[in-house]
Amino acid sequence: MIPTESIKKWATAVGFDLCGIAPAxxxxxxxxxxxxxxxxxxxxxxxxxxxxxxxxxxxxxLDDQARTVIVCAVSYKSPISxxxxxxxxxxxxxxxxxxxxxxxxxxxxxxxxxxxxxxxPTVTGRAFVDAVPLAEKSYAVAAGLGWIGRNSLLITPQYxxxxxxxxxxxxxxxxxxDQPFTESRCGSCRACIDHCPTGAxxxxxxxxxxxxIACRTIERADSSDEIDLDGWIFGCDSCQHACPYNQHAPLHxxxxxxxxxxxRRMTVEEWLSLDEEQFQARFGTTxxxxxxxxxxxxxxxxx
Ligand code: SF4
Ligand code: SF4
Numbered sequence: 001m002i003p004t005e006s007i008k009k010w011a012t013a014v015g016f017d018l019c020g021i022a023p024a025x026x027x028x029x030x031x032x033x034x035x036x037x038x039x040x041x042x043x044x045x046x047x048x049x050x051x052x053x054x055x056x057x058x059x060x061x062l063d064d065q066a067r068t069v070i071v072c073a074v075s076y077k078s079p080i081s082x083x084x085x086x087x088x089x090x091x092x093x094x095x096x097x098x099x100x101x102x103x104x105x106x107x108x109x110x111x112x113x114x115x116x117x118x119x120x121p122t123v124t125g126r127a128f129v130d131a132v133p134l135a136e137k138s139y140a141v142a143a144g145l146g147w148i149g150r151n152s153l154l155i156t157p158q159y160x161x162x163x164x165x166x167x168x169x170x171x172x173x174x175x176x177x178d179q180p181f182t183e184s185r186c187g188s189c190r191a192c193i194d195h196c197p198t199g200a201x202x203x204x205x206x207x208x209x210x211x212x213i214a215c216r217t218i219e220r221a222d223s224s225d226e227i228d229l230d231g232w233i234f235g236c237d238s239c240q241h242a243c244p245y246n247q248h249a250p251l252h253x254x255x256x257x258x259x260x261x262x263x264r265r266m267t268v269e270e271w272l273s274l275d276e277e278q279f280q281a282r283f284g285t286t287x288x289x290x291x292x293x294x295x296x297x298x299x300x301x302x303x
Contacts, residue, residue, distance in 0.1 A: 001172065001173050001174065001175050002116065002119075002120055002123070002172055002173075002174050002175070003174070003175050004021055004174045004175055004176045004177070004178075006119070007019065007021060007070060007112075007116065007174065008021075010112055010115045010116065011070070011072050011112055013115070014108045014111040014112050014115070015074060015108055015254045015256060016072040016073065016074050016108065016112075016166075016254075017073060017074050017075050017158070017159055017163070017253070017254070018072065018073040018074075018145055018156060018158065018159070018163070019070065019071070019072045019073075020070075020071050020140065020143025020144045020145040020178045021068060021069070021070050021071070021143055021174050021176075021177055021178050022068070022069045022071065022139055022142040022143040022144075022177060022178065022180070023067070023068060023069070023173075023177055024058075024059035024060040024066040024067055024068055024069050024169060025058070025059075025060070025142075026057060026058040026060075027057045027058070027135065027138050027139070027142060028057070030057055030135060030138035030141075031053065031054075031056075031057035031058075031135075033204060033205075033206070034053065034056075034057070034135070034138075035053060036204075037204070037206045038050055038053070041210075042202075042206060042207070042208045042209060042210065043209050044208070044209040044210035044212075044215060045209070045210075045215065045219050046209050046215065046219060052133060055133055055134075056133060056134060056135040057135050057138060059134060059139065059169050062126070062133055062134065062169060063126060063169060063171075065124055065171040066126075066169045066170070066171065067170065067171055067172055067173050068169070068170050068172065068173055068174055068177075069134075069139045069142075069143065069167055069168075069169050070112070070143075070167065070168040070169075070170065071136065071139050071140045071142075071143040071145060071165060071166075071167050072105075072108070072109070072112070072165070072166050072167070072168075073140065073145055073154075073156060073159070073163040073164065073165050073166075074105070074108070074163060074164055074166075074252070074254055074257065075159040075162055075163050075249070075250070075251075075252040075253070075254070075257070076094065076095050076098060076101065076162055076163070076164055076252050076257040077094070077159070077160070077162035077246070077249055077250070077251050077252050078094055078097070078098075078251060078252060078257070078258070078259050079251070080092075080094040080097050080259055080262065080263070080264060081094040081162050081237065081240070081241075081246070082241070083237065083241045084231070084264060085264075088231060088264065089231040089268050089300070089301065090231065090233050090263060090266055090267065090268050090270075090271050090300060091230075091231045091232045091233065091236075091237075091263065092232075092233065092234045092235060092263040092288070093214065093232075093234060093235025093236060093237050094162065094237055094259070095162075095164070095235070095287065096234050096235050096286055096287045096288050097259040097260060097261050097262065097263060097286065098257050098258070098259055098260060098286065098287075099256065099257075099260060099285050099286065100285060100286060100287045100289075101129070101130075101164045101257075101287070102129045102130060102287075104256050104257070105129045105164055105165075105166040106127055106129050106166070108166065108256075109127035109128075109129070109166045109167075109168050110127055112168060113125045113127065113168055113170075116168075116170065120172060122171075122172075123170055123171055123172045124170070124171045125168045125169060125170035125171065126168070126169050127166065127167070127168055128166065128167040128168075128169065129164075129165075129166045129167075130164075130165070134167055134169070136165045136166075136167055137152075137153070137154045137165070139167060140154050140165055141154070141180060141181050142180045143178050143180075144178035144179050144180060144181050145181065146181055147181050147183060147184045147185060147186075148184075148205045149161065149184070149186050149192065149205065149243065149245075150186050150189070150190065150192055150193060150201060150203075150205055151192035151193075151196075151201055151207070151239035151240070151242075151243065152201070152205055152206050152207045153239070153240070153243075155185070155186075155243070155245050156245075157185070157245070158249070159249050159250070160240075160243060160245040160246035160247075160249035161240050161243055161245065161246055162240060162246060162249065162252075164257075184205075185245075189244060191242040191243060191244065192239035192240075192242045192243055194242070195238050195239060195241065195242035196238060196239050197213065197228065197229075197230035197236075197238055198211045198212065198213060198227045198228070198230075199211060200212040200213075201239060211227055212236070213227070213229050213230065213232045213235075213236035213238075214232075214235045214236045216229065216299075217229060217232055217233060217234050217235060217236070217291060217295070217296075217299045218234065218235060218290055218291050228301075229299055229301060231301075232299070233271065233296050233297075233299040233300055234288050234291055234296055234299070260285065260286060261282060261283060261286065268300055271296065271297060271300060272297055272300060274293060274297075275293075276293055279293040
C-alpha cells in the first residue's frame with residue numbers, strides 16, 4: 001500500500017500542478033452518458049471512440065493488474081490562451097503552440113512511475129495521455145480534480161480548463177483515495193454555449209463533434225456539412241475563452257509548457273506562404289503536425 005501523500009508529493013516534483021487518486025473501479029454513470037452520446041452519432045468522424053467502451057470506463061479491464069488510477073493535471077495557460085483580436089483570421093488553439101503535450105506528459109508520467117518504483121519496486125504501471133483506452137476526464141472527476149463543464153471539458157477550480165491530463169494506472173492500492181468531485185459548479189452559466197461559433201455545445205455536458213471546429217480542423221474531415229471555422233485554423237479555444245473559471249486562473253508555471261510560437265503575430269498571408277520545410281522547422285515539435293501544413297492552409301478562409 002502506497003501513501004497517497006507520497007504520490008502527490010512526487011507528482012508535484014515532476015511538474016504536475018494537481019494529482020488525484022481513484023480506485024480502478026468502473027464508472028457506470030459516465031459510461032451510460034457516453035453510450036447515449038455515441039448512440040446519437042455525435043462523435044461524428046471520431047469513430048475510434050466507438051471502440052472498447054467497456055474498457056474506457058473500467059480501468060481494471062485495461063490491465064488485470066490495475067488497482068489504482070493516478071490522475072495528474074498540469075496547466076498550460078499562456079497569454080495566447082486569452083484569445084485573439086476579432087479580426088484575426090489565423091487562430092491556433094493555445095495548447096498547440098507548445099511542444100506536443102503527449103510527449104511531455106508521457107515523460108513526466110514515466111518519471112513519476114520511476115520514482116514510485118524506486119520506493120515500491122514491485123509496483124507496475126502504464127501511462128496514458130489523451131488516450132482512447134481510458135476515459136480520462138471521467139477518472140479525473142472520480143479522483144476529485146474537478147467537474148465536467150457544459151463545454152464537455154474538465155474544469156478544475158484552481159486552474160480552469162487550460163489543463164492537460166495524464167494518468168498512471170498502477171498495480172497497487174494507496175492508503176487513502178480521493179473523494180469524487182460530485183457537484184457541477186457551472187450553475188446557471190451558459191457562456192460557452194452562447195460563445196460557441198457553430199452551436200456545437202448541446203446539453204448533457206457533451207459536444208457535437210460533427211460541428212466542433214477543433215474536430216473539423218484536426219481530425220478526418222467530414223465534408224457533408226460545411227461550417228464557418230470563425231478564423232480558427234487549428235483547434236478552437238472559444239468555449240474556453242468564455243468560461244469564467246479561466247478568467248482568474250494563473251498562467252502555467254511549468255516551463256515545459258512555454259509557447260514555442262506566437263500565432264497572434266502571424267498573418268493569413270504568412271501561413272499561406274509557408275512551405276513544408278519551413279513549417280517543419282518552425283512547428284515540427286508542436287501538435288500542429290497532426291493536421292499538417294496542407295490541412296492548416298486549407299482551413300484558412302480569407303476575410
Ligand atoms: S472547441 Fe470551439 S467549436 Fe468546439 S465546442 Fe468549443 S467553442 Fe464550439
Ligand atoms: S462557460 Fe459556464 S457553463 Fe460553460 S463550462 Fe464554463 S462555467 Fe460551465
